[in-house]
Amino acid sequence: MNHWYYFVDLFAKVRTTFVEWLQSFDLPSSLIIFLDSLIGITLILMIVFPIVMVFIWVERRFVARFQLRPGPNRCGPLGLFQPVADAIKILVKELIMPAKGDKIVHWLAPVVLFIAALMVFAVFPIGKGEMGVFTDLNIGILYVVAIGSLGVLAIFMAGWASNNKYALIGAMRGVAQLISYEVPMVLSIVGVVLIVGSLQMSEIVGKQTVPFILLQPMGFFIYFIGAITELNRTPMDMIEADSELTAGYFTEYSGMKFAMFFLGEYINTLAVSILVTTLFLSGWKGPFLPVWIWFVIKVFAVFMFILWMRATLIRLRIDQVMAFSWKFLLPMALINIFVTALEVLAWQQWMSGWESFPWPFIFVNFAVAGILILIWARVFFKTGGGRIEVGGYRARNSQGYGVNPQAPV
Amino acid sequence: MELKTQPFILNIGPSHPSTHGVFRMKVLLDGEVIVDMEPMFGYLHRGIEKLAEGRTYTQNIPFTDRFDYIASMMNNLAYVQAVEKLAGIEVPERAQYLRVIMSELMRIAKHLLAVGFLTSDLGALMTPLLYMWREREKIVDLFEMVSGQRLTYNYMRIGGISGDIPPEFLPALKKFIKEMPRYVEEYDQLLKTNEILLIRTKGVGALPADLAVRSSCSGPMLRGSGVKWDIRKADPYLVYDRFEFDIPTGTVGDVYDRYRVRIAEIWQSLRILEQAVEQLPEGEVCAKVPNLLRPPKGEAYSRIEAATGELGFYLVSDGSIAPYRFRVRSPELLNLTVLRDISIGWKIADLIVIFGSVDIALGEVDR
Numbered sequence: 125m126n127h128w129y130y131f132v133d134l135f136a137k138v139r140t141t142f143v144e145w146l147q148s149f150d151l152p153s154s155l156i157i158f159l160d161s162l163i164g165i166t167l168i169l170m171i172v173f174p175i176v177m178v179f180i181w182v183e184r185r186f187v188a189r190f191q192l193r194p195g196p197n198r199c200g201p202l203g204l205f206q207p208v209a210d211a212i213k214i215l216v217k218e219l220i221m222p223a224k225g226d227k228i229v230h231w232l233a234p235v236v237l238f239i240a241a242l243m244v245f246a247v248f249p250i251g252k253g254e255m256g257v258f259t260d261l262n263i264g265i266l267y268v269v270a271i272g273s274l275g276v277l278a279i280f281m282a283g284w285a286s287n288n289k290y291a292l293i294g295a296m297r298g299v300a301q302l303i304s305y306e307v308p309m310v311l312s313i314v315g316v317v318l319i320v321g322s323l324q325m326s327e328i329v330g331k332q333t334v335p336f337i338l339l340q341p342m343g344f345f346i347y348f349i350g351a352i353t354e355l356n357r358t359p360m361d362m363i364e365a366d367s368e369l370t371a372g373y374f375t376e377y378s379g380m381k382f383a384m385f386f387l388g389e390y391i392n393t394l395a396v397s398i399l400v401t402t403l404f405l406s407g408w409k410g411p412f413l414p415v416w417i418w419f420v421i422k423v424f425a426v427f428m429f430i431l432w433m434r435a436t437l438i439r440l441r442i443d444q445v446m447a448f449s450w451k452f453l454l455p456m457a458l459i460n461i462f463v464t465a466l467e468v469l470a471w472q473q474w475m476s477g478w479e480s481f482p483w484p485f486i487f488v489n490f491a492v493a494g495i496l497i498l499i500w501a502r503v504f505f506k507t508g509g510g511r512i513e514v515g516g517y518r519a520r521n522s523q524g525y526g527v528n529p530q531a532p533v
Numbered sequence: 534m535e536l537k538t539q540p541f542i543l544n545i546g547p548s549h550p551s552t553h554g555v556f557r558m559k560v561l562l563d564g565e566v567i568v569d570m571e572p573m574f575g576y577l578h579r580g581i582e583k584l585a586e587g588r589t590y591t592q593n594i595p596f597t598d599r600f601d602y603i604a605s606m607m608n609n610l611a612y613v614q615a616v617e618k619l620a621g622i623e624v625p626e627r628a629q630y631l632r633v634i635m636s637e638l639m640r641i642a643k644h645l646l647a648v649g650f651l652t653s654d655l656g657a658l659m660t661p662l663l664y665m666w667r668e669r670e671k672i673v674d675l676f677e678m679v680s681g682q683r684l685t686y687n688y689m690r691i692g693g694i695s696g697d698i699p700p701e702f703l704p705a706l707k708k709f710i711k712e713m714p715r716y717v718e719e720y721d722q723l724l725k726t727n728e729i730l731l732i733r734t735k736g737v738g739a740l741p742a743d744l745a746v747r748s749s750c751s752g753p754m755l756r757g758s759g760v761k762w763d764i765r766k767a768d769p770y771l772v773y774d775r776f777e778f779d780i781p782t783g784t785v786g787d788v789y790d791r792y793r794v795r796i797a798e799i800w801q802s803l804r805i806l807e808q809a810v811e812q813l814p815e816g817e818v819c820a821k822v823p824n825l826l827r828p829p830k831g832e833a834y835s836r837i838e839a840a841t842g843e844l845g846f847y848l849v850s851d852g853s854i855a856p857y858r859f860r861v862r863s864p865e866l867l868n869l870t871v872l873r874d875i876s877i878g879w880k881i882a883d884l885i886v887i888f889g890s891v892d893i894a895l896g897e898v899d900r
Binding site: 187190191192193289290293297358359361365366367368369370434435436437438439440441442443444 | 543652653654656658660663667727729730880882
């Protein structure tokens with residue numbers, strides 16, 4: 125048997141062997157479950173961290189190519205050890221604590237973000253069957269969505285505890301923006317769930333005889349935009365907004381605490397890439413090549429696309445971002461659910477189940493998505509994209525609503 | 534129950550990624566919206582105007598490099614022109630043409646950076662900026678050929694320029710003029726058709742024409758508001774009256790118009806460069822001027838159209854080797870005075886963009 129072909133199964137085998145070895149010691153079953161989880165978590169970390177390091181390297185090299193620079197090329201061949209050098213540098217840096225900040229919350233915020241980012245990996249199927257996933261929860265998608273929104277809490281904790289106005293503005297933006305985008309994002313997943321009829325991740329991959337991006341083009345579109353917003357990447361990086369808020373919510377963070385935010389962000393990027401792959405790009409499925417190679421190819425393709433957007437686009441303003449969510453994406457997501465539900469009903473009525481793949485709906489859905497996006501975009505931009513009304517403030521200002529010269533600065 | 538909000542003060546600067554130096558804005562915010570703001574200058578004050586009173590006229594030329602360090606050729610030019618007016622020195626024709634070439638190249642470089650930094654302020658991870666930086670490098674290479682420097686050129690001299698151009702300069706310049714339109718067109722298309730750039734800049738920070746005139750704005754700030762005022766046409770200096778070029782203007786005076794005017798000015802500068810290279814005469818490049826120049830008693834004000842506006846030098850001579858008074862009319866400082874009027878009511882993100890569209894280098898604002 126070719127072992128490299130079943131690369132992913134190797135991790136699962138390590139786990140089962142370990143559990144069998146534990147059982148031979150006549151330990152209480154709860155302890156075995158606990159130790160089993162521990163080794164599972166270790167295995168996840170062992171997979172996630174190298175990929176994140178490669179992500180950091182790829183991002184730096186790739187963005188540098190966009191910007192006519194060579195990128196990091198001093199540490200090792202092609203600068204491959206740059207993430208290692210970065211990690212060493214950041215580990216020995218001083219931890220700076222703002223004098224009037226909330227010490228405990230300031231410490232806790234990066235931990236919460238980091239843990240929340242890692243927790244979602246428990247349910248991602250990276251290979252076939254039971255072997256390819258740590259816990260195949262039957263509410264997998266729900267779990268991912270719930271844990272994914274924990275990051276907002278960490279961002280607000282960081283902003284609040286820093287006792288810094290930039291950080292606070294960034295955090296307030298973050299809360300407003302992330303909660304707004306959670307709504308169309310979750311609604312766009314509902315389309316996939318309707319077709320599959322299950323929340324289980326392995327089931328979703330199993331049902332994809334063709335990638336769901338073909339059946340759910342609009343769902344993919346909305347989910348992808350929502351995901352980029354969740355990742356705080358341009359054009360939606362309102363939370364960091366380095367030209368406005370210096371660094372947003374982690375302005376006051378340094379050393380390892382900053383590194384945890386930084387790593388957490390990349391882990392989130394990885395999670396989103398995996399989720400897009402699983403939901404819309406048929407996960408580990410693919411012809412000829414072994415499953416894990418297909419999986420890695422797809423994940424990196426999604427990551428590259430996110431990078432591409434980051435390297436080229438300009439940041440939106442917070443009110444435009446919010447208007448885009450509530451006035452554009454949310455109606456789109458609702459219409460998408462409606463259309464998908466009708467299709468599912470019709471297909472079950474006439475073709476009795478999903479044994480034969482609904483090819484006609486691919487064309488229908490692409491047509492519906494294209495027409496709707498075009499029409500709605502016209503209407504949306506004609507109304508000004510949610511521009512704020514400035515008249516009120518000008519009027520107030522002329523009535524002597526000025527800077528108080530005695531105000532503390 | 535009505536929710537109460539309380540405005541709070543945010544200090545943007547003196548050290549901030551997008552204040553283009555050390556500049557401080559005390560902003561009164563209601564949430565994200567600017568209720569009031571106060572620009573504060575002076576963090577880079579080096580007292581150059583006073584220092585210059587203790588040095589000879591020639592020794593002062595390097596000081597002018599440090600005003601607007603992104604466009605130092607123009608500062609040199611404005612200063613030596615004022616001294617020449619004060620002392621009544623005639624500049625040889627070849628030197629005048631070379632001065633025109635240098636200042637138009639400098640204008641292109643400055644505008645490229647202005648547009649590039651504007652996109653960077655808009656949040657574009659440096660990518661457009663680094664492309665524009667690539668073109669600026671070509672101009673800086675040209676300057677390095679003639680002056681040996683890459684940032685503070687110290688190229689102009691009283692009565693002409695420090696030395697004639699090397700033989701490889703003109704072919705390189707011609708190559709640059711030939712290649713440049715392609716790149717400018719590319720950036721222009723890239724930014725002009727970007728939906729996000731349009732909604733971020735159109736209508737933002739509109740400066741009405743009458744306010745612009747009343748606050749003595751100049752340069753792209755003024756022309757963006759639709760006022761056709763260019764010293765190269767209104768009060769021609771050097772040999773600008775021999776060239777054909779237009780004055781591009783905007784309509785509304787918003788950030789987008791200022792950016793469009795800058796791009797249009799790059800096109801006009803290329804036109805001037807083409808004509809100047811064609812007409813470039815042979816001859817001397819520097820008039821005979823004594824090392825310790827003692828201009829007669831009196832005063833002189835001379836102005837040029839710098840990349841950011843009307844850059845003027847006012848010199849008073851008491852007949853000695855050093856100026857009695859050395860005063861700079863800084864276009865960037867005067868353009869900055871309208872910042873409060875055009876930024877109130879917009880959001881923080883807009884404030885950064887509006888401030889970026891004024892296009893300042895703090896070296897000139899504070900001196």
